[in-house]
Amino acid sequence: MAIELIVYAAPLADGVGLAAPRPALDAIAGAGRILGERQQAVQLSLLAPAGWTCGDERDVRGFYRRAAVIATASEPGLEGGPSGRWHAALVACGWLLILGGGGSAAAVVGGLWLAAGYPLMRRRVRARRLDAVRRAAAGLAHALGEAPIEAREHAGLTRLREIAQDTSRPPAERYRHASAACGALGLGGLSELYEALGRGASPDIPWCSMATVEGDDGSVRQPA
Amino acid sequence: MQDPRTRAEDRAALLGGARSQVVTLPSGEATIAFAGSESPRERIWVQIDAATDDTAAVLAAWAMVESLLSDRASRHRASVTGRSLVAVVLAPPPLLLEPRGGMPYLDGGTMGAHVPLLRAVRSFAPTLVVHAQDWTGAVEPRPGVRLVESFRIDPSVHAALPPYGHGGRWSAQRRAHARLVDSPDWQWGARVASLSRRLGVPLHAALRGAERERAATVVHELAPGRFTPVHAVRRLGGGNLAELALAETGAHGVTVQMAGGTTGQRASHAMAVAEAAIVHRLNLAAEGVSR
Numbered sequence: 430m431a432i433e434l435i436v437y438a439a440p441l442a443d444g445v446g447l448a449a450p451r452p453a454l455d456a457i458a459g460a461g462r463i464l465g466e467r468q469q470a471v472q473l474s475l476l477a478p479a480g481w482t483c484g485d486e487r488d489v490r491g492f493y494r495r496a497a498v499i500a501t502a503s504e505p506g507l508e509g510g511p512s513g514r515w516h517a518a519l520v521a522c523g524w525l526l527i528l529g530g531g532g533s534a535a536a537v538v539g540g541l542w543l544a545a546g547y548p549l550m551r552r553r554v555r556a557r558r559l560d561a562v563r564r565a566a567a568g569l570a571h572a573l574g575e576a577p578i579e580a581r582e583h584a585g586l587t588r589l590r591e592i593a594q595d596t597s598r599p600p601a602e603r604y605r606h607a608s609a610a611c612g613a614l615g616l617g618g619l620s621e622l623y624e625a626l627g628r629g630a631s632p633d634i635p636w637c638s639m640a641t642v643e644g645d646d647g648s649v650r651q652p653a
Numbered sequence: 654m655q656d657p658r659t660r661a662e663d664r665a666a667l668l669g670g671a672r673s674q675v676v677t678l679p680s681g682e683a684t685i686a687f688a689g690s691e692s693p694r695e696r697i698w699v700q701i702d703a704a705t706d707d708t709a710a711v712l713a714a715w716a717m718v719e720s721l722l723s724d725r726a727s728r729h730r731a732s733v734t735g736r737s738l739v740a741v742v743l744a745p746p747p748l749l750l751e752p753r754g755g756m757p758y759l760d761g762g763t764m765g766a767h768v769p770l771l772r773a774v775r776s777f778a779p780t781l782v783v784h785a786q787d788w789t790g791a792v793e794p795r796p797g798v799r800l801v802e803s804f805r806i807d808p809s810v811h812a813a814l815p816p817y818g819h820g821g822r823w824s825a826q827r828r829a830h831a832r833l834v835d836s837p838d839w840q841w842g843a844r845v846a847s848l849s850r851r852l853g854v855p856l857h858a859a860l861r862g863a864e865r866e867r868a869a870t871v872v873h874e875l876a877p878g879r880f881t882p883v884h885a886v887r888r889l890g891g892g893n894l895a896e897l898a899l900a901e902t903g904a905h906g907v908t909v910q911m912a913g914g915t916t917g918q919r920a921s922h923a924m925a926v927a928e929a930a931i932v933h934r935l936n937l938a939a940e941g942v943s944r
Contacts (some may be wrong), residue, residue, distance in 0.1 A: 441679065447768075487775075487901070488768045494891030494900075499761035501886065502871045513862025555866065562870055566885030573889070626679075631748035631763070638679045638767045 431470035432460045432572075436489075436496065438477035438580070439619055440590035440607075441626070441638060442600040445481060447489065448636040449496040450618030457493075457500040457569070464568025465561060471576040476583040478590040483580050488639065490573060496635040497569045501562060516551075519543055585614030593623075601627050664743055667715060671722055676769040681745030685773055688721035688739050695737040695934055698779035698904070700894065701923050702765040704750035705790035709911075709919035713785065716924060717741050729928075729937050736935055740777055742770070749791075756792045756912055758801060758872045758880060759892035766894045774898055782898045782906035783930050785923035789912050796913035797855045798922050800846060801872065801880045803895040803906035804838035811884040816869035817860065838905060839875065841933055845907065846879055848929035848938065854922045905934075 434457055439448045449457070463469060473493055475483060483489050511519055523543025530536030592607045604627035611620040625632035664684055672687040699717060701710040718741050720727060721734060733739065742765075750763065757763075764786050774782070782803070806814075813829035820826025833839050850856055856878030860868055871892070872880040882892045890896055895906025909926045911919050932938050 443677065443679075446679070485772075488771065491762075491771065491891060491897060491901075492768075494889050495762040495766065495897075496891075497889050498759055498871075498886055498891045499763075501889070502757070502759060502761070512866060516862075559870060563883060563885040566883075566889055570885065570888035570890070625751075626748070629748060631750045633751055633753060635761055635763070637762065638677075638769065 431472040432463065433472045433474050434460055434493065434576075435474045435476060436492065437583075437616070437619060438475055438481055438483070438586065438639070439622055439636070440478055440586060440593040442593055442603060444639055445478070446622075446636055446638045447475075447492045448619060448622050448632070448634060449492075449499075450621060450634055452618050454496060454500045454503070454634070457497055458503075458565070460572070461497070461501060461565030461569045462561070464572050465564030465566075466568075468568075469572075471572040473573070473576045473578045475578060475580045476586060477580050478586040479582045479584075481580070483578065484639075486578055489578055492635070492637060493573050494570075495637075497566070497573060499635050501566045501569065516548075520548060523547075583616075585611075585616045588614055589616065589619070601629065667718060667722075669722065671718075674773060676773050678745055678767050678769060680748045683745055683770065684743045685777075686718045686722075686741045686743060688718070688741070689734040689737050691738065693736060693738040695781060696777060696779045697737050697739045697781045697783070697931060697934070698742075698774060698777060698898070699739060699783045699927055700742040700744070700765050700770075701785040701787070702744055703747050703787040703789075704752075704764070704792075705747070706916070707744065707747050707787070709787050709789075709916045709923070710744065710785070712916070712920040713923040713927075714741055714743050716920070717927065718743070729932060732935060732937050733931060737931070739931075740779070750788075752788075752791055754792075756788045756795070756910055758799075758868055758910075759882060759886065759896070760786065762891060762893060762897060764894070766897060770894075771897060771901075774894075775901055778902050779898060779904040780902075781930065781934050782895045782904045783909070783927045784894045784906065785909040785911065785926065787911050787919055787923070789914070789919065792912055795857070797857045797878075798849075798909060798911050798926070799857045799878050799880065800842070800849075800926070801882070801893065801895070801908040801910065802838075802842045802875065803881070803893075803899045803904075803908070804842070805899070805903070805905075806833060806836075806838075806881070806884075806887075808884065811887065814873050814884075816883075817865055817874035833875075841905070842879055842907070843876065844933045844938075845926065845929045846876065848933065849922075849926045852925035852929065854925050 436449045438445050523540045526536045526540030589607050593603050604623045608620050608623035622632045674685045676683050701714050703710040810829045810832050813825045815826040819830050859877040890900030893908050895908045898904040
């Protein structure tokens, strides 16, 4: 059974953009953890409005790669715990307990833990987590290069296209309307995209515009 | 500068009859200005993006175009335009970026990697990409500049690199680091960093403590202020614009990440690193060109 990784071809005021909302990022990160452990088939699914085709597959695959980097880099587990000077202070406390414990067995055991046991365990745990993150990235890299891409129509996105490209309203208002409609259309994850675009901001999720190059052949022009 | 109509008129005046290409982005139109030889030895892509206020980015990009197209006496222009084709992206005002956390080492193409621009990069087929990112206003400023380098590394060497430093004595990490330091691409980056420092760019000092551990997830610290993505992330190929270009066209790249300082300083830093990158790519410093 293939792991399905979904991203969205979200309608914009002047075309379509690719977006990977937080649930999609979580799915990519989760797939990375599985693929880091064992090989499994992967299916890249692009939910799109009716009649939309993705064109150059390299653009879509490149977007998946970008989303995978962000999903991998934001994996939890490598943050937290004392570090730097705080960590050095803990180790120093451990040595003070060993040297100045006054023969108390509890103080010596506590000191040994702080001076030697804790740093060793911390180093091993972090190395293991780092290794897991890197294995996940490696698993995704292999899968994203080979996996088939399938575009699937989504009725909610077709409706969002009508809203986003309704020229009777200014773009910011269209995006706000689209953001409000996302939940009811079964596309709650995209609400963040449209809400940010409505404010004139760039969404804090992986996204990119697919608007076409002026002159479809990428032609070069002389300015007037 | 913030009025799109004024900006478009100024841009047309700046470019004059130069070759250009327009691509449509969500925040407006970007113009790519081309300067140099039509049969170049190097094809150099220069792009400067900003997270919030793009004044420094615009100043730097326009200054670069002006320096390549003007008739003023210039030390390196004849050599650069004679041997290379330089594409400078004059970006539209950005959509405001609001990243969570600090300045990411790898932004995943958040800045400047919209599909129309990537298609333009693909069709330009650069051999060198210089991408400056001005994160001021979007993240907690840590004054200074850092360079994230994108270049081909032998996979076995890359996988064995230490997260920072030289690696332990007699270790595989130490051997991998030594092999990397011997490579011309690493040395190019070292020369760029050195010249940038001489031109006044305050590259970050070596990482310490929690910041060093956080960075180790995604990048190797090659030297103070110099980083490259870890092997697994390199294989993903989507770390930033330069990584995307490396994966698609094999271009050597350097991403200049800036935050803090004044507008003029940031523009100056972006120009200084771009100049250092181009000068060393074309080996102009060694030639002692004087024009």
